[in-house]
Amino acid sequence: MTAAPVETPADVSAGGTSGAPQKVDLRAARRAERRLRKAADRDTVPHGMRATPVGRVARTLLLTVAALVTIFPFYAMVVLSLKPSAAVDFPGSLLPWPLTGEAYHAVMSAQDVPRWLLNTLIYSVVSVVGVLLLAALAGYAFAKKRFPGREAMFWSFLSMVMVPYHVTMIPTFAMIAKLGGVDTYWGLIIPTLANAQAVFLMRQFIMGLPDELFEAARLDGCSEWQIFYRIVLPLLKPILATLGVFVFLWHWNDFLWPLVIGQSTDMRTLTVGIASLQQQNVPLNVVLSGSVIAFVPIFAAYMVGQRYFTEGVTASGIKG
Amino acid sequence: MAVVAEPTRRGRRSGPQARREARIGLLFVLPCFLLFLAFRFGPGVAGVLMSLTDYSLTGGGHFVGVDNFTRLWADPLFWQALKVTVLYTVIAVPGTLIASVALALITRRAFRGAKFFRSVFFLPVVTSLVLAATVFVWIFSTGGPWSTMVGWLGMSQSSWLSDDVLVLPALAIVGIWSRFGYGMLILLARMQDIPRELEEAALTDGAGPWQRFRYIVLPQLKPALFFLAVIETTASFQVFDAVYTMTGGGPANGSYTLVFQLYDAGFKYFDLGYASAIGVALFVLTVVVAVLQRLVIGKDQ
Numbered sequence: 001m002t003a004a005p006v007e008t009p010a011d012v013s014a015g016g017t018s019g020a021p022q023k024v025d026l027r028a029a030r031r032a033e034r035r036l037r038k039a040a041d042r043d044t045v046p047h048g049m050r051a052t053p054v055g056r057v058a059r060t061l062l063l064t065v066a067a068l069v070t071i072f073p074f075y076a077m078v079v080l081s082l083k084p085s086a087a088v089d090f091p092g093s094l095l096p097w098p099l100t101g102e103a104y105h106a107v108m109s110a111q112d113v114p115r116w117l118l119n120t121l122i123y124s125v126v127s128v129v130g131v132l133l134l135a136a137l138a139g140y141a142f143a144k145k146r147f148p149g150r151e152a153m154f155w156s157f158l159s160m161v162m163v164p165y166h167v168t169m170i171p172t173f174a175m176i177a178k179l180g181g182v183d184t185y186w187g188l189i190i191p192t193l194a195n196a197q198a199v200f201l202m203r204q205f206i207m208g209l210p211d212e213l214f215e216a217a218r219l220d221g222c223s224e225w226q227i228f229y230r231i232v233l234p235l236l237k238p239i240l241a242t243l244g245v246f247v248f249l250w251h252w253n254d255f256l257w258p259l260v261i262g263q264s265t266d267m268r269t270l271t272v273g274i275a276s277l278q279q280q281n282v283p284l285n286v287v288l289s290g291s292v293i294a295f296v297p298i299f300a301a302y303m304v305g306q307r308y309f310t311e312g313v314t315a316s317g318i319k320g
Numbered sequence: 321m322a323v324v325a326e327p328t329r330r331g332r333r334s335g336p337q338a339r340r341e342a343r344i345g346l347l348f349v350l351p352c353f354l355l356f357l358a359f360r361f362g363p364g365v366a367g368v369l370m371s372l373t374d375y376s377l378t379g380g381g382h383f384v385g386v387d388n389f390t391r392l393w394a395d396p397l398f399w400q401a402l403k404v405t406v407l408y409t410v411i412a413v414p415g416t417l418i419a420s421v422a423l424a425l426i427t428r429r430a431f432r433g434a435k436f437f438r439s440v441f442f443l444p445v446v447t448s449l450v451l452a453a454t455v456f457v458w459i460f461s462t463g464g465p466w467s468t469m470v471g472w473l474g475m476s477q478s479s480w481l482s483d484d485v486l487v488l489p490a491l492a493i494v495g496i497w498s499r500f501g502y503g504m505l506i507l508l509a510r511m512q513d514i515p516r517e518l519e520e521a522a523l524t525d526g527a528g529p530w531q532r533f534r535y536i537v538l539p540q541l542k543p544a545l546f547f548l549a550v551i552e553t554t555a556s557f558q559v560f561d562a563v564y565t566m567t568g569g570g571p572a573n574g575s576y577t578l579v580f581q582l583y584d585a586g587f588k589y590f591d592l593g594y595a596s597a598i599g600v601a602l603f604v605l606t607v608v609v610a611v612l613q614r615l616v617i618g619k620d621q
Contacts, residue, residue, distance in 0.1 A: 059426055060433075066423060067440045070497065074443070076465075077455040090464050138352035145345030146338070153353060160360045164558060164606060166582055167599040170592050171366035172359055177377060194355040224344045253448035255561045256579075260587050271450040275565045278454050288458075291451040302446050306439055 077295070081288035103289035113290055115266055116273040120294070123188055123258065123269055124251040130193045131247045132240055139202025140232050144214065154203070157196045166256075173260055183267045188258060192251065198243055205239040206232070238308075245305030252298060270294040371596035378590055388597035398598070400573050401581040402605075404488065408577065409556035411492040412499075416552050417545065419496055420503025425533070427504070428511045438508070442501035449498055453565035456494050457481065460566075466490075481567055484574030491575055494562050499555065503548050510544040511537070550610050557606055578602050 075094075082099040107113050141147070142154050160168075172191050181187025213235075217227045233240075258269040268276065274290045371388055374380040392398045423441060427434050444452065460466045462479045471477040480490040514537060522532050560579040563569060569576040569584075578598060586595030 056431070059431070062426060063423075063433075063437045067437055070440055070444060070501075072465075073452055073455045073459065073497070074447075076459065077451075080455070080458065090468060094465075134352045134355065137348040141345040141348035145341055145348070147342035147345035147349070150345065150349075153349060156361065157356060160356070160364065162607075163360075163364050164554075164599065164603050166558065166579055167367040167596070167603050168360055168363035170582075170586050170596050170599060171363035171370055173586070174366075174370075174375065174377070174592055175358075175363070190355075191359040194352070194359045196356075196360070199352060228348070249446050253446075253450075255448070255450055255564075256583070259564075260583075271448050271561075274454060275450050278457070278565055279568070284458060287454050291454045294451050295447065298447055298451075299443075302439075302443065 074295075077288050077291055081285055081292045083285050085283040085285050103283070103285040104293070106286050107289045107293070112265060112268075112273060113270075113293065116268050116270045117293065119185075119262070119267065120252060120270040122185060123254075124248050126185075126189050127192055127251045128244050128247045130189070131195045131198050132244055134193060135195060135198035135202045135243070136233065136236055136240070137228070138199045139206050140228060142199070142203040143206035143209075144211070157199055161196050161200075169257065169260070176261065182261060183264050188261050188267070188269075192254070192257065195247070198247065201239065201243055202236070205236065209235055241305065242308040245301050245308060248301055249298060252294075252301075367596050367599055370593055371600045373593045375593040375596075376590045377592065380593070384593070388594050389601075391594065392597050392601060397573070397576070397581060398601075401576050401578045401598075404574070404576055405557055405559070405578045408488050408492055408495070408559060408575075409553055411489055412495040412556050412559075413549065413552045415492060415496040416499045416503055417548060419500035420507055420548065421541070421545075423500065424504045424507035424511060425537075428508060438501075438505070441504055444498045445501045447498070449494070449561040450565050452494065452498060453562045456490075456562075457566050460490050482571050484570075484572040487567055487571065487574045491559070491562055491566065494566070495556065495559065498562075499552060503552070506548055507541060507544055510541055514540045546613065549613055553609055553613065554606055557602060557609075578605075 079094060079096050079099075081103050082096075082101065083093060084098070084100050084102060142150065176182065176187045176191065179187070181190075209232075213231055214227055217231050222230065253271060254269070255271045255275070259272045259275070262268045262272060265273075265276075270290070271294065274287065274294060277287045277290055372383060372385060374382055374384050374387070427437055427441075458464055460479055460481045462477065462482075464479070467477040467479060470480075480486040518536050518540075519532050522536050527535065558579050559577050560583065563575050563577055563580050564583070567575040569580045579602070582595050582598040582602070585591045585598060
């Protein structure tokens with residue numbers, strides 16, 4: 001695993017040695033440099049490795065087909081959810097005509113789906129806040145503080161990533177059941193706050209922050225809590241955003257744990273509820289309208305967090 | 321750089337300041353650590369211990385030794401679940417890896433629209449499999465898009481999900497669809513680091529695209545491929561969401577996976593001791609396969 005990308009203050013070394021101050025249009029210079037680099041890039045890619053016009057067309061064609069195949073389930077989901085229930089036979093059903101919102105009306109006026117939506121929101125949002133806060137605290141301590149047992153604790157955190165979730169799930173369930181946490185929000189949320197990947201990522205990121213910042217704040221008389229709150233947390237913004245989107249999606253999509261812990265209809269999350277709709281004799285368009293409703297926040301989070309994904313995934317090998 | 325400050329900052333400290341630092345460090349780690357103790361380590365150990373008892377929610381909790389494991393050994397359903405899980409993995413993991421490599425290769429160089437295509441391919445990764453499953457059931461249904469397509473190839477148009485052999489390829493297609501974007505991203509990141517000089521040298525030696533891929537790119541991708549193989553195998557061993565939503569383990573237990581059996585034993589029959597034994601078996605299987613993969617693929621790292 002590699003460290004999360006961290007901006008190093010390496011290029012602050014712009015100390016000019018020539019005495020005479022030169023008037024330079026920095027923006028123009030940068031533009032020119034970029035142009036030059038581009039041209040150089042073009043020239044250094046050898047002819048045999050550059051895409052020929054035929055190659056370019058083939059590439060576009062291949063990618064378009066792959067993209068259409070990838071998108072197809074989403075398209076079908078949305079179009080079928082907007083159909084009157086009778087019209088779900090292939091292939092006519094894929095034409096976006098005629099459309100109606102009756103499935104959405106049906107699914108939202110049934111008491112269940114709004115409640116499941118609320119449950120999922122509570123589960124996801126509370127978990128995001130909890131996981132981020134706990135992981136930031138622990139990550140900061142692991143990265144910048146020396147205390148007895150630090151290494152042992154950190155490596156035992158990491159080793160738990162290897163153990164399949166299902167091994168720990170059963171005793172966790174037994175414990176939560178004994179404590180009366182079945183069908184409660186706390187029973188659903190609290191066990192999932194222990195997130196090793198989040199702590200690991202935080203630690204990696206914080207290790208890249210310069211110690212001088214904290215030293216300076218300490219000299220200025222900041223308490224440790226103030227340092228964390230005023231210095232560390234603001235610096236963590238990029239990683240908090242990345243991780244926040246990931247944690248949100250993990251919990252929004254989580255299935256097995258909410259399935260076993262939310263046993264009454266009222267305590268289901270959206271994924272569990274939709275799976276239960278799927279198994280009953282609910283018309284397809286109604287099930288799919290539920291899926292679309294559950295998908296909208298996923299899509300929104302993906303759009304908002306998209307630029308973080310490439311970096312986040314490649315930096316950490318985080319699970320999808 | 322101010323070199324002067326370096327030694328004092330890194331030097332070993334003791335006394336009240338170090339003690340204060342240790343206290344703060346512990347204080348900051350503690351909330352997280354306690355949660356881990358309660359919900360990860362504790363249950364991890366308890367999971368193994370529970371597999372040696374007849375614990376159930378309705379009673380029991382006596383030490384029964386390896387009874388659960390001998391029961392498991394004699395349980396035809398366990399062997400069915402193991403077979404299904406391994407078969408699923410054998411189809412889904414290579415499929416995912418091949419799709420990931422192919423698409424990473426096609427989108428590796430910058431071109432207009434590359435970003436758009438990459439984000440399209442990653443979208444299934446962030447989508448809940450339960451949601452996707454609701455529409456894939458329709459895709460695979462009799463007379464649905466998939467059946468119609470394989471019908472053009474002369475195959476039967478009946479639903480793959482109701483065929484106890486074809487159900488696994490169908491589930492694997494869903495698995496590949498939902499995972500290849502992740503592999504593609506990991507491989508793309510790795511490909512950026514391959515020195516271009518290597519490929520250029522091969523090019524001047526007259527190597528064609530396939531040879532350059534086979535002898536230059538592929539060896540450089542090995543660590544990333546190994547990482548992906550482990551991640552994807554682990555994920556495939558734990559396949560559950562799509563199975564639960566699309567087939568319920570059927571037809572004729574054709575998609576009855578290990579985690580499905582674990583769920584059944586634990587939360588349908590409340591036989592938590594037995595379910596824990598299945599969990600331990602899953603863990604052992606995961607470790608064995610990871611070690612095997614390391615021996616086969618990751619030998620020279």
